[in-house]
Amino acid sequence: MGCLLAVLGWTEAEWLTLGNPYYQALAQPNSRKLALLVGINQYPSGLGLSGCLTDVELQRELLIHRFGFTASDILTLTEEQASREFIEAAILDHLGQQAKTDDVVFFHFSGYGTRVQLPGSPEAVENALIPVDYFDTQKSKFVNYLLTETLILLLRSLPTDKVTAVLDTSYYTSPELLSHGLGMRARPELTAVQLAPGEIEFLQQLKSQKLVTNNGLILSATSEPHQVAREFIFGNVSAGLFTYALTQYLWETTPATTIQVLLSHVGSSMYQFGNKQQPSFLSSKKNIQNSTIIDNFPFDKSSAEGVVTGIEDDGKIIQLFLGGIPPQVWEYYGVNSRFSLATGEQLVIKSRTGLTAKTQIVNPETNILPNIGQLVQETIRVLPRNINLTVALAPELERIERVDATSAFANISRIANVISTEPGVDYVFGKLPQTSSRYGLFSPANELIVNSAGEAGEAVKVAVQRLTPKLSTLLAAKLWRLTENEGSSRLPVKVSLEIVNNISPRIVLQRETWRNRRPDTTTNKAVSSQGTAIPTVPVGSRMVYRVQNLSDRSLYFILVGLNNSRSAIAFYPWQTRPETALSEAKPQLQEILIPPGQTLTLPQNDTISGWLLPSRPLLCEHQLIFSTSPFHTTLAALSTAKYSAAEPQPISSLINALEVAQAILEDIHNASEIQVDMNNAGADAYIFNVNNWASLNFSFQVV
Template identity: 60%
Template sequence: MKRRRFLHRIGSILAVLGVTEAEWLSLGNRYYQALAQPSPRKLALLIGINQYPKISALSGCLTDVELQRELLIHRFGFQGSDILTLTEEEASREFIEAAFLDHLGKQAKPGDLVVFHFSGYGSRVKLETSSDTMQNALVAANVSKKSQDEKIVNYILEETILLLLRSLTTDRVTAVLDTSYYALSTVLGLKIRALQESVAKLATEELDLLKQLKTQKLPSTPIVLAATSNPMQSAREGLFSGFSAGLFTYALTQYLWEFTPATTIQVTLSHVENSLNKLGSKQQPALLTNKKNQHITSLMPDGIIGAEGAVTAIEEDGKTVHLWLAGLPPQVLLYYGVNSRLTLATTEQLVLRSRTGLTAKAQISKIDSTNPLQVGQLVQEAVRVLPRNINLTIALDTGLERIERVDATSAFAAFPRVSTVVAGEKPADYIFAKLEEIASRYGLFSLGGELIPNTTGEVGEAVKLTVQRLAPKLSTLLAAKLWRLTENQGSSRLALKATLEIISDISPRVVMQRETVRTLKTETSIKKSLPTAIVPIGSRMQYRVENQSDRPAYLILLGLKNNQTAVAFHSEETTQEPNTADTKALLKEVVIPPGETLTLPQTNAAFEWVISEPAFFYEQQLIVATSPFSGTIAALNTAKYSTAEQGPIGPLLNSLDVAQALLQDLHNASALKTEMNGTAADSYILDVNNWASLSFSFQVV
């Protein structure tokens, strides 16, 4: 496309949006070069804004753009030249709308694939035409424009974005809005992407564009995924190992790396919400359009089922490669250790040598001259190496006085395997802070600012006393952190399928289903639409576990109830005490023969799993291995349980001992530990061929 023709094409759009040619050209040639390419079949417009004038900066929006860009290029076959990114000051209202109309609107043809992404602040604004109602709006980089009479904001209405998406001639349109619109009065923990509502006027050009769009015939019905479903929820950012990101974008892109998007949107959002829970947020992502039972997009090339990352560069020696590892679960990435191994499609192995944030360096174990390394090759996890000395990290809220932080640091230091950081400076698991409503009380909070039950001190109680009360709670939370590190539904090579069901007199009702996807020969079996993971009080529950492998599968179930109490599945057998007439109940191994299905608990009126408590949140990890859980069972048997309160899934008293024994059992099952002796001394070595760990979470109402 000639430069003159390009400027002529976009001139009318710029006039509507109130942009001069000189302003437009200040973007440089990048946008022109993107449009000058041959007609594409896959187009994307990605927008991320961290820095706003006179507004507190966000931290993760540019990472979001990078996460989406790498996903689209390496996972879904987009050409880099067909992905237009607008970041920081480039992402003004005028440029965003002009880029949308020209890069997407004028290029997309029927059947083409289009992706739109926005990460930045959202807010609420009044319209002149309807002064009583507030509307959702995206905050552009040039927040406001000067006016002699009144304040004018350069916001883009959510309605405008939805109409622009509908105006595209292709029906294969997916949009991701990682923002929210209601700013909370106080924020604890993670940064939120919302500004206080504005009573300012919208720019005339924005209102003109909206009016123009409303008069047009809009052929498309896009899929629009939003970071929150409840208007009062906040889209939050997370601080990870060396980077910040939007929790929703990170969870969504991580899921799409590891899994096939042939699943329905309901299934996708169920997985993403599960990940958000683990990241300390109660965000519930939403679908803004009515395509619940459709797929996100038909992005996937045939024959590819998931990856943990891709090769992004190859050094001159031909042996060292640079990797992008956004497909690993976020909680795993932080501890993903040196000597972890990944495989290429050519079956060669890469050995991890270092990692910084989402990028890593690895060495190929053996060069195959017939299949030389190439940039863009996908990598799949083979061996996970985790350190043995993992701590629980508590962030001290910046709202604490200096002496309070000093006392808290000293008190937490008395606990083994607990460390403290200043909130917002380094990744953490929980936050220690004052209660908002009673400033003289302290408590432990999730990263999303939710108070963890039974962690508050008395009114006026000293910091040290409150911290000392937390001893059993900290042990439980560390245990949960450890067993979450086993999650590998995306990378496991052990064929397993598990369904959480509500038992009824007619037929069981599916609540949630999980299965290992690397073992599937086709993608058809994971397309089933599932209902929301909400369980009515009084429900009788069970897991249905299918061992689809050719080896016996040993099973352990561990979990956390309401983010405070550890639970485990108990399968008892009665044994005779030596030299006495007494009997003793001991837990036994649960084993599923190859090709068979087992229900947990077994259907037995005397041993039912009934959900008897309302308003509880359950998170459970179903862990299966090809070797017995000898150490884990032994650790479970050392604790004394009250039969009355136990039940099939009951309290776990020595949760940290059990979690450590679990990791050791999985380590012992790895055949590779003998050839990695140097690593084995201070690390757990876990082979994806020998274990599968599936995560379930649901709420009781």
């Protein structure tokens, strides 16, 4: 420690200013699982983020309750504690001095990133993390950044291969990247400053030591140099988009899952928030993408959606931390939703704030109270029926434009509602930056929704009317995404997305429910181009879904989805017409029923299986939904759409997407066999039982 302090130019008294709890944590020897979590919301000079401390909380709860970390072995540096010197010293001592071979080490950073020019070379520009003491006011020409290269060298020098780092930050920004409701974790490069000499000297010392490097895994919030890491607001919670998607998936996943499948799930979840940001990884280990995540994330307990964190009022109130609920679902997660304990007791939600919920035991007469740290699993999901899109008006709109837009949106309030504040919105109505007289719809990350821009000179009210069908489609997608429950469903199903060719099918993506899975089933798979999270498929490929019912009950199936033009599609299960039928006869739709233990290839007909992808690039997002009861209402809604009677296609455009989405939710509600009065939810809520439905998301790029 003395040598380290001398290198950093500190006195022991300065080190002790971290506080006794941190010093005591560093002094504990023989730790088997060590973590260092860094999060900075409040920077000097008015800079600030809102979700970094939530990220630290998300990671800490996950490490303790899912991966068996001891609280005293998790060192957190937040706000004013997160200086460059303290971060580097904590890596060297808390992680480096204590870690041994085969120990598990975890590092997390949430905060701003940037680019900085190295001295002596105008072309040498490096990525850097911005610590809380990034700017020296007495020597204003210097910035006290932590170079990403320094960080990686420090982590790679640790004496164990089981090192994982999560960097929820990015390094590039520009005025064109302004967002609506999604904060950017990047700051512009400062050209008139120099990197602090202390950081340069420290980096050179690390390089000169020629340290033996481990096979650690670095997970990054972005995959391209110009991508920006975002943080988002859902409900009243602000968090890093990458951190929330990552931790939520890790609550529910299984040890046999691979790194590539992990990134595929996280990337799909991030994409649903209207952001092109995609995660990536860096590792010196060969074929790391095919390694199972248990090598880096040591599962200590079974999968769950949350954990008991407190008991109040003599056991009448049980507090839960619910980090495992999918992000798109949590905002609408309703009172009266239920969770089960391993001992069989059920807890019903009475209120929630942030990611915590206050619950009550359903049958308190048992006099059995849960223990703090006990995991909980989703049993009943309650969602409101009156869900609409939330649309913000872009700040560049003039007053008269805002008045007209508000009036026009009031006429479609059953689909979209306008709010005055941007955080937490689904979409933004605004002007195209190139032509101020054109209006369009944007994602919260300021991405123009394809085919949403109007003609120059279009009136505001006309633009809103023109966008109404698209808003209806986007609301439909929002609704069917709320059914996602791959982690919590008790229906054992397995689905493979495959490319059909003349030799043998090639698996592109595989999803499987995790609860009640059979011991002989294999893990999820994802085949993807190196460096991409969402799997890729060549244009013009012929595709099939191979669907396996691993349960002891017959299951019904439906498929809906979106492509990147934001148009809806659906799988139409046409009934084969007899040869004697007239060509003008209207084709009929039939239920897709999968018997217990059986496998179906969909779509399938007498001549050729599968459907043909278009010859243009796009991103496909499919929601595959299973139920123990027929989709009567859904098929009736599908039947009302206009289609070609001559050559009906199995996967075709979905015109009445909102009607179909509402029908799907109604069918799952009817299948759930839950008495409404049991939850006191009434007619204003959907009630879903995890024993009666499964919903899997398949997202892939056509390139």
